[in-house]
Amino acid sequence: MSQEIQLPELGSVGLLRYGWRQLTSMRTALILLMLLGIASVPGSLIPQRTQNPIAVGAYFKDSPELSKWMDRFFLFDVYGSPWFSAIYILLFISLIGCVLPRTIEHFHAMRALPPPTPKNLNRMENYSKWDATGGELVTARSWFKANRFRILEQEGTISAEKGFMRETGNLFFHLALILILLGISFSSLFGMRGEAILNVGERFVNTPTSYDSLTYGKLFKDGKLANFIVTVDNFDAKYNVLTNAPEDYTLNITLQQGDLSIREKRVIKVNSPLTIGSTRIYLQANGYSPVVTVRDSEGSIALQGPIPFLPQDGNLRSIGAIKAPDANPQVGFLGSFVPTYARSNGNGAISVFPQALDPRLLLSVWSGDLGLDSGIPQSFYRIDTSSMQQIGLKSLKPGEVFEYSGGSITFEGYLKWVNLSFVDDPGKNYALLGAIVAILGLLASLFTRRRRIWIRCGSEIEVAGLAKNAAPGLEQELHKLIRVLKGEI
Amino acid sequence: MSRNWAYLSNYLVYSSMAVYTISFIAHAIETAWAIKIPNASSSQTFDFKRTEKVARIATAMMVLGFLLLFAGVIARGISAGRVPWGNMYEFSITGALAFSGAYLAALRKYDVRWLGLLISIAVLLTLGTAVTVLYVPSAPLVPALKSTWLVIHVSAAIISGGVFLLANAVAAAYLYLDSMESKGERTPWAKRLPTLEYLDQLSYRLVAFVFPLWTFAVIAGAIWAESAWGRYWGWDPKETWAFITWVAYAAYLHARVTIGWRGRRAAWLCLFAGSTFLFNYVYVNVWGTGKHTYSGL
Ligand code: HEM
Numbered sequence: 001m002s003q004e005i006q007l008p009e010l011g012s013v014g015l016l017r018y019g020w021r022q023l024t025s026m027r028t029a030l031i032l033l034m035l036l037g038i039a040s041v042p043g044s045l046i047p048q049r050t051q052n053p054i055a056v057g058a059y060f061k062d063s064p065e066l067s068k069w070m071d072r073f074f075l076f077d078v079y080g081s082p083w084f085s086a087i088y089i090l091l092f093i094s095l096i097g098c099v100l101p102r103t104i105e106h107f108h109a110m111r112a113l114p115p116p117t118p119k120n121l122n123r124m125e126n127y128s129k130w131d132a133t134g135g136e137l138v139t140a141r142s143w144f145k146a147n148r149f150r151i152l153e154q155e156g157t158i159s160a161e162k163g164f165m166r167e168t169g170n171l172f173f174h175l176a177l178i179l180i181l182l183g184i185s186f187s188s189l190f191g192m193r194g195e196a197i198l199n200v201g202e203r204f205v206n207t208p209t210s211y212d213s214l215t216y217g218k219l220f221k222d223g224k225l226a227n228f229i230v231t232v233d234n235f236d237a238k239y240n241v242l243t244n245a246p247e248d249y250t251l252n253i254t255l256q257q258g259d260l261s262i263r264e265k266r267v268i269k270v271n272s273p274l275t276i277g278s279t280r281i282y283l284q285a286n287g288y289s290p291v292v293t294v295r296d297s298e299g300s301i302a303l304q305g306p307i308p309f310l311p312q313d314g315n316l317r318s319i320g321a322i323k324a325p326d327a328n329p330q331v332g333f334l335g336s337f338v339p340t341y342a343r344s345n346g347n348g349a350i351s352v353f354p355q356a357l358d359p360r361l362l363l364s365v366w367s368g369d370l371g372l373d374s375g376i377p378q379s380f381y382r383i384d385t386s387s388m389q390q391i392g393l394k395s396l397k398p399g400e401v402f403e404y405s406g407g408s409i410t411f412e413g414y415l416k417w418v419n420l421s422f423v424d425d426p427g428k429n430y431a432l433l434g435a436i437v438a439i440l441g442l443l444a445s446l447f448t449r450r451r452r453i454w455i456r457c458g459s460e461i462e463v464a465g466l467a468k469n470a471a472p473g474l475e476q477e478l479h480k481l482i483r484v485l486k487g488e489i
Numbered sequence: 490m491s492r493n494w495a496y497l498s499n500y501l502v503y504s505s506m507a508v509y510t511i512s513f514i515a516h517a518i519e520t521a522w523a524i525k526i527p528n529a530s531s532s533q534t535f536d537f538k539r540t541e542k543v544a545r546i547a548t549a550m551m552v553l554g555f556l557l558l559f560a561g562v563i564a565r566g567i568s569a570g571r572v573p574w575g576n577m578y579e580f581s582i583t584g585a586l587a588f589s590g591a592y593l594a595a596l597r598k599y600d601v602r603w604l605g606l607l608i609s610i611a612v613l614l615t616l617g618t619a620v621t622v623l624y625v626p627s628a629p630l631v632p633a634l635k636s637t638w639l640v641i642h643v644s645a646a647i648i649s650g651g652v653f654l655l656a657n658a659v660a661a662a663y664l665y666l667d668s669m670e671s672k673g674e675r676t677p678w679a680k681r682l683p684t685l686e687y688l689d690q691l692s693y694r695l696v697a698f699v700f701p702l703w704t705f706a707v708i709a710g711a712i713w714a715e716s717a718w719g720r721y722w723g724w725d726p727k728e729t730w731a732f733i734t735w736v737a738y739a740a741y742l743h744a745r746v747t748i749g750w751r752g753r754r755a756a757w758l759c760l761f762a763g764s765t766f767l768f769n770y771v772y773v774n775v776w777g778t779g780k781h782t783y784s785g786l
Contacts, residue, residue, distance in 0.1 A: 030743055037736035044726040044773075051725065079724045184722075193719075242626070249632045270632040271717050282719035421719040428721060435708040442701050446742075 023090070024097030032091040039087055043078030046070070050077070092181050099174040106167050113152040114161035117454040124454075124464035126478050136485050137457045143484050149453070157456045163468070169444025176438035183431030192216035192225070194422045199289050199306045199415045204230040206422070226279045226424075229256040233265075235286060235416045239354050244315060246354070251283050251418055268420075278424050285419040287311045287318055290337050290361050291412040294324045302327040302407070306415045309337045310381050315351035321383045322363075323370055327407060330370045332383045336362045337414070349395065361411045365392035365404050449473060453481065461485060494568030495626070501561030502582060506616050508554035509589075513609035515547035520606055520678055540681075547605055548596070554612070555593060558586050574643040575634055580770075581619035585612045587651030591695075595655060599691055603682050607658050638713035645706035649699045650766055653738075656695035657763035660756040663688040667753060689752055692759050693745055700738050707731050730769035737762035 022028060047055035056076050060067040067076075074081030121127055140158055144151050149160035194214035196204055204210055206228050231254040238248040251268040257276060268274045274281040289306035296302050302324045309320030315338075322333040340353035341360040349362050368388030392404040396411040451467040451474050463482060467474040483489050519540045562583055566573035573579045592608045595601050667685055669675055675682075683691075710731065715721040722728060741758045744750040750758070 026747065030740065033736055034740055037733045037740075040724065040729050040732060043724055044729040048724070051723070246631050248635075271636040271638075271713075273716060273719065280719065282717075284719070423719045425715075425720070428715060431721065432712065435711070439701055439704055439708065442704060446697055446701060 020097065023094050025094075026098055029091060029094040029098055032087060032094055036084075036087050036091060039084050040078070042075055046075050046078070048076060048078060050079070088181070092178070095174060095178055095181075099171060099178065103171050103175070106164075106171055110164055110168075114150055114159045114452060116152060116154055117157035117159045117456060121454055121456060121462045121464040124466055126466075126475060127462070127464040128478075128482060129460050129462045130486070132457060132459055132461050133487075136455070136461050139485055140455045140457075140481070143481060144453075156458060157454065160453045160455075161451075162453075163448050163450030165444045165448040166450045166468075167445070169441040169446075169448065171441070173438050173441030173445060176434040176436075176441055179434030179437065180431045183427035183429070183434060186427030186430060187217070187425045188427075189217040189219045190424075190426050192220050192422075192424045195284070195419060196422070197308050197417050197419050198230075198232045199308070199417045200232050200235050201415065202232055204232075204420070206230075211422070220424075226277050227258060227260075228276050228279075229260060230254070230281070230420075231256075232418060235418050237286060237355070237416075244353060249283060249286065278426060280423050280425075282421040282423065283418060284421050285311075287316060287417055287419075288337050288339060288356065288359075289415045289417045290320075290322075290335065291414060292322055292333075292361075293410040293412060294322070294327065294331065294333075294407065295410075296327050296407045302331075306417075307335075308380075308417045309335065313351070314354065315340070316354040317349075317351040320381050321379075322409075323372070323383065325370055325372050329367050329406065330372075331407060332366045332370050332385070332388065333363045333409065334366065334383055334385075335364075338362070356414060359398060359414055361396045363392075363394050363396065363402065363409065364390055365394070365402075365409070367391045367406060451477070453478065455485075492568070494564050498561050498564035498568055499620075501557050501564055502616065502620060505554045505557035505561060506613060506620075508550050508557055509609050509613050509616070512547050512550035512554055512605065513613060515543050515550060516606040516609055519543040519547060520603075544602055544605075547609075548602060551589060551605060551609060552593060554609075555586065555589050558582065558589070558616075562586055572640050572643070574639060574647075575631075576623075576625050578619050578623040578625050580643075580647070581615055581623055583647050584650060584770075585615040585619070587647045588612060588615070588654055589651075591648070591651040591655045595691075595695070600683050600687070601659070601691070604655075604658055604662065607662075608655075611654075611658075633717050636713060636717065638709060638716070642706060642709040642713050645702055645709060649703040649706055650770070652695050652699040653703070653734075653763050653766050656692045657760055659688055659692040659695065660759040660763075663692065663756045664753065664760075667756075685752070689755065692756065696738060696741060696759065696762075700742060703735060703738065707735055727769065727773045730765060730773060734762060734765045734769060737765050 047059060049056050059070075059076075070076065074083065078084055118124075122129075137156065137158065141151065141153070144158065144160045147162070149162045151161075152159045192215065194211040196211050198204055206225050208214055208225065232251070233254055234252040236248075236250045236252075237246060239245065240247050249270055253266050253268060253274070255264045255266050255274070255276070256262065257264075266274055268281060268283045270283055273283070287309060288311075289308045291306045292303070293301060294303040303322070303326065307320055307322050309318035311318045317339075318337045320335050320337070322335055324331045336349065338349050338351035338360050339356040339358075340351050341358045342350055342352045344350045349360060366383060366385050366388040368385075371384050371387065391406070392402065394402040396402055396409075398411055398413045401408050401410045449467055451465060453465040454463070456462040463478060463485070465474050465478045480489075522540045522543065562573050562579075565579060565582070569575065574583060589608060589612050592601065592604065662682070663685060666675065666679060666682060666688070669679060670685065682688075710728070711721040714723070714728070737758075741755070741762050744758055745755055
């Protein structure tokens with residue numbers, strides 16, 4: 001170590017202050033904003049766990065080594081990653097540190113008078129002079145007043161200023177950005193979001209165990225889950241017969257709130273969620289649950305009920321797994337449900353329409369160890385068949401039974417299921433308010449110009465003007481003023 | 490009934506393509522004549538009267554093409570019983586409409602007629618792709634699109650897009666003429682184009698003009714997402730790229746207003762920002778995943 005880098009004498013307080021000033025400069029804020037833009041790119045190109053866990057799984061399967069490395073850099077969770085959070089938290093701090101002092105400064109500047117008229121107006125770019133005819137000062141004063149300039153009058157001169165809306169709007173814009181960020185943080189601390197798949201006819205009691213997945217903010221309390229019960233009465237899907245595309249989904253439910261004694265009928269549609277207090281319920285997805293009964297060799301029931309299957313295409317060909325761990329030996333069925341059956345050459349059974357016009361359940365039956373006791377979490381829709389044996393293959397119509405060695409399975413029919421999201425997002429109104437203020441502030445700051453105009457009246461009239469940021473339009477304005485002063489208009 | 494409207498719409502779209510083609514040819518002739526001004530090297534100022542008549546035809550055809558396309562888009566909407574923004578074919582024809590509309594609107598105020606060559610070919614290529622690759626029969630909306638926000642959000646986004654692309658065309662012209670001037674004098678045909686400074690200002694004004702609208706489009710999208718999907722922001726690829734476009738244009742405006750960028754650097758930044766918009770349209774609709782996959786591809 002021969003030479004230390006020479007820093008200015010700052011001391012620790014000085015260094016902190018220096019750092020703070022750097023962080024809260026507009027330049028830093030902008031760089032952070034750019035960084036946030038750049039940092040959001042990978043998440044749009046690489047599948048994200050929060051949006052597409054299945055694609056992430058496929059990634060891991062295809063290139064396990066690479067995926068492991070990518071995962072270390074949170075590339076499958078970009079928007080929740082420490083580095084992404086670091087950028088926006090810094091941006092947040094930077095914005096606050098930058099905008100608050102400016103707001104105070106601007107507040108003072110707005111109430112201050114414009115600075116006095118400079119001595120040498122002829123140095124200004126937009127300068128003109130002509131011989132006085134008298135009364136110009138009075139005319140100028142009333143013109144400035146009529147055009148809402150703020151003026152300072154001194155010894156035969158007027159200094160006028162206008163366009164504070166630019167900075168005001170600008171500050172409002174930036175303050176609004178802070179409000180949006182606050183709204184988002186508020187939601188992530190106090191909000192909650194849960195998902196549940198419900199078959200038609202089922203009841204949902206709003207307790208943590210009813211959810212398939214439930215996440216809540218650090219400051220959201222368990223006891224705060226709203227008190228309600230939802231019963232799925234009916235789900236109706238309409239499809240276009242030409243394109244097979246869905247046209248309308250209507251979900252009818254019965255809602256019980258509060259002391260649960262009142263039952264109300266309600267409708268949920270894709271663009272109109274149900275609002276219960278601060279919780280909203282959204283219709284997200286739907287599909288079919290084949291209803292099956294599995295019996296063992298003695299005829300006693302090992303499993304009975306609807307099993308939700310996962311849609312694979314627009315015609316709702318769905319796959320799923322039926323697991324009967326209570327059978328002896330254990331038995332599992334890998335299934336495919338097609339609502340409107342057709343045979344394709346090559347692909348086996350396909351569905352040709354999303355409505356259940358001619359439903360089939362196609363099963364492969366596996367016997368052996370389902371691996372449910374291994375402690376490794378298992379997919380609801382898959383079976384690990386590595387220690388199992390295939391003992392049958394069958395396509396069933398509703399009501400049909402398939403007997404295999406060691407038992408039977410009956411395809412009783414099907415139910416529709418709906419996937420509901422339950423969301424409590426207490427910060428969203430602040431974010432919305434912030435967004436509205438941001439637009440208004442932006443408009444005000446983009447479309448107003450801050451400028452000063454001076455006039456000095458003696459034997460000659462001198463007029464000059466100056467626009468901040470060389471904003472256009474000052475020339476015309478001056479021209480107009482001059483014509484007014486000369487009595488031309 | 491709705492079938493007939495759909496046929497009518499296709500018919501109108503094809504007619505508008507024919508008219509845009511005429512406009513393109515007229516613009517091309519105008520440019521060619523301007524190139525072949527006699528004694529170009531000897532005189533400093535040129536008289537473009539000869540090309541003026543053709544240029545007027547070109548603009549008139551552009552207006553007619555716009556009207557036909559407008560009618561075509563409306564008929565498409567009537568045939569489906571909704572606003573015509575349900576799939577990528579419809580986004581494309583409406584986008585082409587917005588683009589040429591932005592040009593014609595700018596033409597009333599600014600000297601941008603020379604851009605017509607670029608505009609007409611871009612519109613033709615967009616419409617050509619739309620009718621050949623992207624076409625899908627007219628059909629009602631999928632449930633997620635059934636919302637008034639479709640009208641608000643998509644119209645704001647499409648109009649912003651049209652103006653952004655126009656600003657890009659101006660910025661590209663700037664770069665082209667700038668490199669031409671740096672090699673010496675402008676070639677004769679380019680002498681009738683506006684000054685570099687004018688182009689520089691024009692692309693800035695276009696961006697400054699629609700940036701608030703784009704902000705609004707993004708926010709309207711967020712409000713819609715809240716009612717359709719249960720969250721107003723989820724970093725879906727489409728949302729992410731809308732944000733990136735927004736950041737890129739904010740950078741452009743700041744670079745100009747606060748740092749004072751002008752000329753080449755500003756033009757490149759403008760082109761970059763516009764390309765994030767295009768990328769969003771093409772990549773996310775065609776290859777992307779996420780919730781915004783209504784493109785019908
Ligand atoms: C430290 C924080 C920031 C400060 C002090 C700041 C300051 C400014 C100033 C002074 C202007 C107007 C230029 C003028 O007319 O004098 C401006 C405009 C603008 N700012 Fe910022 N800015 C900051 C951060 C940001 C951020 C983070 C964004 C975006 C999210 C942003 C977006 C804009 C936009 C879009 C404009 C309009 C450009 C224009 O005036 O033409 N700013 N900002």
